[in-house]
Amino acid sequence: MGGAPFLETLDEPTMALLKRRWLRKRWMRGETILVHGETGADVYFVVEGMARASVMSEDGKSVSYTEFVAGDIFGEFAAIDQAPRSTDVVAVTDMTVARLPGAAFRGLVEEDPGFTWALLRHFADVSRQMNQRVYEFSTLLVRERLVRELVRLARIGTPEGASIVVAPAPTHQELAARISTHREAVSREMSRLSKMGLVRRISGTLVISEIERLRELSLDGIADDGVENAL
Numbered sequence: 001m002g003g004a005p006f007l008e009t010l011d012e013p014t015m016a017l018l019k020r021r022w023l024r025k026r027w028m029r030g031e032t033i034l035v036h037g038e039t040g041a042d043v044y045f046v047v048e049g050m051a052r053a054s055v056m057s058e059d060g061k062s063v064s065y066t067e068f069v070a071g072d073i074f075g076e077f078a079a080i081d082q083a084p085r086s087t088d089v090v091a092v093t094d095m096t097v098a099r100l101p102g103a104a105f106r107g108l109v110e111e112d113p114g115f116t117w118a119l120l121r122h123f124a125d126v127s128r129q130m131n132q133r134v135y136e137f138s139t140l141l142v143r144e145r146l147v148r149e150l151v152r153l154a155r156i157g158t159p160e161g162a163s164i165v166v167a168p169a170p171t172h173q174e175l176a177a178r179i180s181t182h183r184e185a186v187s188r189e190m191s192r193l194s195k196m197g198l199v200r201r202i203s204g205t206l207v208i209s210e211i212e213r214l215r216e217l218s219l220d221g222i223a224d225d226g227v228e229n230a231l
Helices: 012-021 076-081 102-111 113-139 142-156 172-178 183-195 211-220
Strands: 023-027 032-034 043-048 051-056 062-068 088-091 095-100 158-160 163-166 199-202 205-208
Touching: 012 095, 012 102, 012 113, 062 172, 076 102, 095 102, 102 113, 113 142, 142 163, 142 172, 142 183, 142 205, 142 211, 172 183, 183 199
Parallel strands: none
Antiparallel strands: 023 095, 032 088, 043 095, 051 062, 051 088, 158 163, 163 205, 199 205
16 A cells, blocks of 8 residues: 555564464465455465455456565454455465454554554555545546546565666556546557656666656646547
8 A cells, every 4th residue: 555564554562462473475477366256254464475456346346456576464354353255366466365264463563552652653644645546546537547547556666776676567457447448548648648758668677767857746646738638
């Protein structure tokens, strides 16, 4: 999400307690960790690698909306309300994930105030991020939504000098699904950003060349060039 990864917000005693109770497992790229609609109350923590959350629409389109990277938590909602899983979660890279049984998770919530407050801060961040997306979908043009999404994606990238490299690069279709538009609109706007020297694709990666300039555009908007992009 938008704040620090969940595990980074825990103090050392809480982190030590958590490590004594979780079980680590390796997942290979492309493996499904959670399935939308299934039952289960285990909670997961990303130790290494990256996973992606998505849901399938009624017309068969996969809609991705966030990635989980090292330090992130997922599966916690079902552990709290016992409802079915709300998304699929698939490994985007080879990864190590720690699993905490639902009962152990609830026990930590009840006995460790540090863990509980970290969880509350996490939920506040999730809520703020979702509110922000609703605002963007309702009020911003495609090019403005795309720029903000690229700024969010930069969080999972690797700094290389003045650039940030996101690997693997999301496809234009995946970006379109994330910002509620169509692939052609994303292709057009990515071409525009490339001509501005802000992004480029190299060997299956997305290179964000000037992240600070991109952040400025995400706040100030991009001047309209007369091309329709309000879809």
